[in-house]
Amino acid sequence: MKYLIVIILLFIIFSLGSAMFYLVKGQGKSQNTVRFLTVRVALSVVLFLFIILAAKMGWIEPNQPVFMKP
Amino acid sequence: MSQDITPNEMNHAEVAHGHDHHDHDHKPKGFVKRWLMTTNHKDIGTLYLIFAFAMFIIGGAMAMIIRLELFQPGLQFVEPDFFNQMTTMHALIMVFGAVMPAFVGLANWMIPLMIGAPDMALPRMNNWSFWILPFAFTMLLSTLFMPGGAPAGGWTMYPPLVLQGGHNVGFLVFAVHMMGISSIMGAINVIATIMNMRAPNVGYLNMPLFVWTWLITAFLLIAVMPVLAGAVTMLLTDRYFDTSFFSAAGGGDPVLFQHIFWFFGHPEVYIMILPAFGIVSEIIPTFARKPLFGYVSMVYATAAIAFLSFIVWAHHMFSVGMPLGGELYFMYATMMIAVPTGVKIFNWVATMWKGSMTFETPMLFSLAFVILFTIGGFSGVMMALAPVDLQYHDTYFIVAHFHYVLVTGAVFGIIAGAYYWLPKWSGHMYNERLGKIHFWWSTISVNVLFFPQHFLGLAGMPRRIPDYSTQFAEFNMWSSIGGFAFGLAQVFFIYVVWKTVKGGEKATAEVWPGAKGLEWTVPSPAPHHTFEEFGPVDLDKMAHGKDH
Amino acid sequence: MSEASKDQYYVPHLAQWPIVGSIGLTVTFLGAIQALNSETSITPWMMFVGIGILLWMMFGWFGDVIKESEEKLYNTQVDTSFRMGMIWFIFSEVMFFAAFFGALFYARTFSVPWLGGEGTGLATNEVLYPGYEGVWPTNGPGELNGRFEIIDPYHLPLVNTMLLLASSVTITIAHHALRANQRSQTIFWLIATVVLGAVFIFFQAEEYVLAYQEFNLKLNSGIYGSTFFMLTGFHGFHVTLGAIMIAIITVRVIKGHFKPESHFGFEAVAWYWHFVDVVWLGLFIFVYIL
Numbered sequence: 001m002k003y004l005i006v007i008i009l010l011f012i013i014f015s016l017g018s019a020m021f022y023l024v025k026g027q028g029k030s031q032n033t034v035r036f037l038t039v040r041v042a043l044s045v046v047l048f049l050f051i052i053l054a055a056k057m058g059w060i061e062p063n064q065p066v067f068m069k070p
Numbered sequence: 071m072s073q074d075i076t077p078n079e080m081n082h083a084e085v086a087h088g089h090d091h092h093d094h095d096h097k098p099k100g101f102v103k104r105w106l107m108t109t110n111h112k113d114i115g116t117l118y119l120i121f122a123f124a125m126f127i128i129g130g131a132m133a134m135i136i137r138l139e140l141f142q143p144g145l146q147f148v149e150p151d152f153f154n155q156m157t158t159m160h161a162l163i164m165v166f167g168a169v170m171p172a173f174v175g176l177a178n179w180m181i182p183l184m185i186g187a188p189d190m191a192l193p194r195m196n197n198w199s200f201w202i203l204p205f206a207f208t209m210l211l212s213t214l215f216m217p218g219g220a221p222a223g224g225w226t227m228y229p230p231l232v233l234q235g236g237h238n239v240g241f242l243v244f245a246v247h248m249m250g251i252s253s254i255m256g257a258i259n260v261i262a263t264i265m266n267m268r269a270p271n272v273g274y275l276n277m278p279l280f281v282w283t284w285l286i287t288a289f290l291l292i293a294v295m296p297v298l299a300g301a302v303t304m305l306l307t308d309r310y311f312d313t314s315f316f317s318a319a320g321g322g323d324p325v326l327f328q329h330i331f332w333f334f335g336h337p338e339v340y341i342m343i344l345p346a347f348g349i350v351s352e353i354i355p356t357f358a359r360k361p362l363f364g365y366v367s368m369v370y371a372t373a374a375i376a377f378l379s380f381i382v383w384a385h386h387m388f389s390v391g392m393p394l395g396g397e398l399y400f401m402y403a404t405m406m407i408a409v410p411t412g413v414k415i416f417n418w419v420a421t422m423w424k425g426s427m428t429f430e431t432p433m434l435f436s437l438a439f440v441i442l443f444t445i446g447g448f449s450g451v452m453m454a455l456a457p458v459d460l461q462y463h464d465t466y467f468i469v470a471h472f473h474y475v476l477v478t479g480a481v482f483g484i485i486a487g488a489y490y491w492l493p494k495w496s497g498h499m500y501n502e503r504l505g506k507i508h509f510w511w512s513t514i515s516v517n518v519l520f521f522p523q524h525f526l527g528l529a530g531m532p533r534r535i536p537d538y539s540t541q542f543a544e545f546n547m548w549s550s551i552g553g554f555a556f557g558l559a560q561v562f563f564i565y566v567v568w569k570t571v572k573g574g575e576k577a578t579a580e581v582w583p584g585a586k587g588l589e590w591t592v593p594s595p596a597p598h599h600t601f602e603e604f605g606p607v608d609l610d611k612m613a614h615g616k617d618h
Numbered sequence: 619m620s621e622a623s624k625d626q627y628y629v630p631h632l633a634q635w636p637i638v639g640s641i642g643l644t645v646t647f648l649g650a651i652q653a654l655n656s657e658t659s660i661t662p663w664m665m666f667v668g669i670g671i672l673l674w675m676m677f678g679w680f681g682d683v684i685k686e687s688e689e690k691l692y693n694t695q696v697d698t699s700f701r702m703g704m705i706w707f708i709f710s711e712v713m714f715f716a717a718f719f720g721a722l723f724y725a726r727t728f729s730v731p732w733l734g735g736e737g738t739g740l741a742t743n744e745v746l747y748p749g750y751e752g753v754w755p756t757n758g759p760g761e762l763n764g765r766f767e768i769i770d771p772y773h774l775p776l777v778n779t780m781l782l783l784a785s786s787v788t789i790t791i792a793h794h795a796l797r798a799n800q801r802s803q804t805i806f807w808l809i810a811t812v813v814l815g816a817v818f819i820f821f822q823a824e825e826y827v828l829a830y831q832e833f834n835l836k837l838n839s840g841i842y843g844s845t846f847f848m849l850t851g852f853h854g855f856h857v858t859l860g861a862i863m864i865a866i867i868t869v870r871v872i873k874g875h876f877k878p879e880s881h882f883g884f885e886a887v888a889w890y891w892h893f894v895d896v897v898w899l900g901l902f903i904f905v906y907i908l
Contacts, residue, residue, distance in 0.1 A: 002908055009899060016896050020708070023885055024701040033885060034793050037892055041786045044899055048783055051907065055772065060907065098632060107632045189629045191699035194679070198636035205644040240651035248643060254710050262702040266695060267627070296710045300717025304848070310654045311837050312762075313844035315721055318746075319760030321841035322721075323729035330717055393738065604627065604695075 001059040008047045015040040097598050106201070109193035111178045112596060116495070117200050118175025119488075123564075125167030125207065126481075130557050132160040137519075137553035143540050153536035154222035155214065161225030165342065166249045167207050169476065172484045173345040174199070174256045177284050180491065181260065183589040183600060184278045186269030186607040191262035199256040206248035213238040224534060226335070227302065229316040229327050233309045243306040250295040257291035260284055269588075271606040275369070276615050278587055279362065282369050283348030286376045290337045290344075293380070298334040301327060325390055332383035340379045342476060343443075344372060346483025347414060350436045353490050354418050355613060356585040357433035358425030364417040365614050371410035371417075378407045388456045389463040397456040404454035408447065415444055430582075431505030435486035438478060438513050446474030449524065464534075467527025473520045478513075485512075485563070492570055493577035497595030500570040508566055511559040518552025586613035628691045635679040642671030680866075684883070688875065697882055704886045708893055711856070715897055718852065722845040722904065726754050730841065733759055757840025766843070767833040771906035774825045778818055779902050782857075785814035786895045789864070789888050799878045801871065808868040811891070815861035822854050849905055853897055860894050863887045 015036045022032035054060045098104045108114060135156050139147050148156070178196065182189055190196045213220040221242045223232030233239060264285045268277070277285075304327070307313040314320020316327045355362045362368065384392060384400040392400075418440050427433070449471040453459045462468060493499050522545035527533075531542045538546065577594040591611050592600045601607075609615030646668030653662035686692065692700075734752015735743030743750060747759035755768050769775060792807035826847075829835040837847045867887045870876065876884050 005903055005908070009903060012896055012899065016892055019892070020705050020889060023889055024698065024705055033889075034790070034797060037793065037888065038790055040892060040896070041783070041790050044783055044786065044895065047899065048779060051903070052776075055907075103632060106637050107634050109630050109633050188627050192703050193629050194633040194636060195703070197633045198639055201636050201640045202643065205640050209644065209647070237651075237655045240654050244647035244651060248647070251643070254707075258703050258706045258710075261706055262699045266698045266702060292706050292710050293713055296712075296714035297717045300714050300721075304718075304721065304844075306654075307837070307844070307848065313837055313848070314758055314762060314841045315725075315844050317758070317760075318729070318733060318742075319758050319840075320762045320838075320844070321730050321733060321756045321758030322725060322844065323732075326721060326724050326729060329724065330720060333720075391738070602626075 001054055005047065005051065005054075005060075008043060008050070012040050012043045012047065015043060107197070109189070109197055110598060111182050111190045111193070111196065112495075112598065114190075114196050114200050115175045115177075115179030118171050118178060121200070121203060122168050122172035122175055122484075125163050125171070126560070127564075128211070129160050129163035129168055130560060132156045132163070133553065134557050136160065137550040139536050140538070140546050141550040142547070143538055143543050145537055148536070150536045151219065151222055154224075154534065155220040157534050158221050158224055159210070159214070162210065162221075163207070164476070165225065165338070166246075166253075167203070169342045169480050169484070170253060171200075171203060173284075173287070173342075173480075174253075174260075176280075176345065176349070176484070176487055176491075177256075177260055179495065180589060181263055181281055181284060182267065183494075183592065183596065184281050184587060185264065185267065185272055186588050186601045186604075187263060187267035188599065188602045188604070190259050191267050192259050195255050196259050199252045199259065202248050202252040202255075206245045206252065209241055209248070210245035213241045226331060227305060227327075228331075229305060229308060229324050233305065233316075239305065239309045243302045246302045247299055250299045253291050253295045257288035257295075260288040261292070264288075269601070269607040270604060271609060272612070272615075275366065276609065276612055278348075278613060279351035279365070279368055279372075280345070280348035283344040283351075283372050286372050287341050287344045290341050290376055290379065294334040294337045294341075297330060298338075301330040301334065304330075325387070328387050328390060329384065332386045333380075335386065336383040337376070337379040339472075339475070340375060342480045343483075344375070346439065346480045346487075347372065349483045349487040349490070350418065350439050351414075352587065352613075353432045353436040353486055354421050354440075356490075356582050357430060357436075358422045358427050359584055360421055360425040361586075361613060362417070363420035363423075364413070367413055368417055371413040374410040375407060378403065378410070382407065385454055385456075385459070388459045401454055401456040405451060408451050411447055415440060415447075430489075430502060431500070431509055432486045432490035434506065434509045434513075435482050435489065438509070439482045439486060442474055442478035442482070442513075442517075446471055446479055449474065462527060464532055465527035466523040466531045466533055469533050470520050470523035470527060473523070477520070478516055482512075488567070490582075491589070492567065493581045494589060494592075494594050494596055496571045497577055498570050498574035499577050499581075500566060501574065504562075504566045504569070508559060508563050511562065512556060515552045515555035515559055519549055519556050520552070522546075522548045522552075586611065588612060627693070628686070628696050630682075630686075635675050635682070638671060638678070639675040642668050642675055644668070645671060684870070684875070687883075697880070700882060701886070704889075708890065711893070715849075715852070718845070718849050719900065719904070722849065725841045725845060730754060730756055730758075755842040757842055760840070762840045763836055763838045763843070764834065766835040766839045768835060768842070768846075769825060769829060769833070769906065771902070774821055774828070775902060775906045778821050778825075779898065781814050781818045781821070782895050782898050785811045785818070786892060788814065789891050793884070793888050796871070796876060796881060796884060797878050804871055805868060808864060808871060812861055812865050812868060815857060815864065815891075819854060819857055819861065822850065822857075846905060849901055853894070853901055856894050856897070860887070860891050864891060 019033050019036035019040065022036065025032075051060075098108070105113065105117060108117075133156075135148060136153065139145070139153055178190065181187070210220075216237060218236040218238060221227070221232060221235050221238050223235060227242070232242070235242070264277070264281055304313070304315040308316050314322040316322050316324045318324070351362055351368060382400055382404045384396060385404040388397060388400070429437075449467065453462050453468065453471060489500060489505055526542050526545050526549075529542065531538050531546075579593045580590045581594060582590070588601075588607055588611055589596075591608070646665050649662045649665030649668050652664055653660055730752045731737070732739030732752075733743060733747060734750055736752065743752075750759035757763060757766060788807045788810040792804045792811065795801075795803035795807060835846070836843050838844075864887055867884055870883065
């Protein structure tokens, strides 16, 4: 599950990077920048919902909420 | 601001191919406007070069103090702590103040001329890149006059030692931040210029090698200077805000700093050599009167070196303690760098093969570069061997190694470039006789200076120590004599340059008969504005304009 | 692009702002050093003066650029230079964050387990820090600053994630609206973005107060406190900058700047905001949750 989260994060970073690429390449005329940014927002929302789901279902364990001195 | 350029004046600038237009130079009048507020790539390049040379002299003076103290065993002239300040500041100033700004200065001057661009892509930011540096180095150098003195923990700034520096830690960290800001902005400018400002018919594989090496260097700079900024920020918070990045008691690790630092530091050493590769690759074809051998392979080799530089950093840390797998990986990865570097050296040699060579000063310095840099490369391969490096680590062997790479490599490259392009900058030929004297004086003395240090290191003399065992006395004395002679040779260099700028034989536009490159199509001295309108350039004038 | 400047790459002939910037930078840093090195805690007035000079420079410099841009002095090639400058600047920011993420990963995968006796750290653990277990989160074997609690990721940080994600959605809507030339829509969604960003910063400040006062989680709470505050702190700083830039962009849209086909300033800021949001997602995942 952890790895799935990391993979989705990598996809987000990739679409952000693609948007950056077209920001230079597209001269503001092509649709690509805004399209990739939309993709990246959508992916982020998906990831966020997935994290909440995973936490609810107990697929991921959060850091010890309270740190106890040994 | 900048309303002084009217459409009418623009029409005068019919100089798309760099024809003479002395009458329309439009140099801003007055010192402040000309130098402090300049946006002209040539003026900013000049500022960078002058600044770099001033720093070279200051850093060199520190080296003289070091060699003076090491002239004989025992403590004669300076306190040990001051000696450590000298070694630390010498390195910081030479790396960030002399070599890097000198390359940026050359980039500023030559890249727009070489690709047919009117100026750097972001001229105002170009000004800022330069004008941060004098402030940064004033801040750093001011620590010498403070109670507690300058940083003395070595230029690598390893914690916890450097954090014991008292009040100078803040100055060190913020000065490094400013240098980083300057370098990043300079690199962004170089990238934007090369990618966006080439004359319409100049493709990537038409660019001179100096432009190529600088493009790759600029990528390295942008990738690693922020990492250095992060590392020194952690030092700052560890020193002043009690964070624990580098303290085991808090769960951190001093070795973490070394990893972050060398992730910056290894690409940094290529930042300091790749542009020199570019310069030499310009000079050798000119004086061998043959096109550069294997142009495309030179480009790929440069890119390969840059890539490898990111994955070999821990070879600086073999003795610090690392899992065995790590030592093996970093050892083999490091040795791989010898392959693309070898490609470059063989290509230079092949360029000269059966050429009708002449030996003007730039060529002499380039030849010395090829030979002496290769010595530095070989000692590098020796130290890449992890089991053997444990012996060499932190001895004078490493000092000899990186001075061969940086002095007879980077600095010789810069000096070669300075002689090569000085006629273009000043409009006068330098005095060949004086240039040759400077060359032989420098080359002999630099070998007397650094070659014995190999033996000292192999015999076990540690670096950064002001005193040594008497068995090392003789070689140290030789080394010091060479050091003083080399230092004096660079003072002589000031005289040669001064004399050239003041007067001398008028240089033609071409300067070197048969030299290829767009910079030789504009008059000497290069007018204040060149290639003001974008348009196709004559590819026949470029070294790699047609097929290669 | 007007006819006069079509083929001419615009090169400004004088730049008075850089030297102001250098002075501002120097005064800021000297002020910071003075405060850091002072034996007693002092108000770093000099640093504030320096920051003031820097702000003055930024307004003046960007003002000049905006003026020239609106005067149509820039052709597409100048525009491309600005774009390249921006993306490589952001790349350098990525690398800056990478250094701190690197420190976090190194501490979690190497130094803390080693101190706990894993691998070659066995002797270190037994001789120097017997009994230290090396479990994350930790303030190290020295238990620096004593016992602390960590922020529950499913309260404030979760809300903050939603806020920042929502702000990314709103700025994307504004982006689409600007391209469709619906200016009032654009302005509305931009203002929404600024508000969401401001609320995020407010909650982040709230979280710091909570950490310091209730949880005893401080900057000096060992490696956990160090990485937590440095990463979230630098991120918060970038959010603040981004929010200010969006506010300026909003004002410019209200003034009638930008066209559906040419709005680089807008795109750059929007992209910056997306970048800041993605960094936050990384933080949320690696600092708060996993």
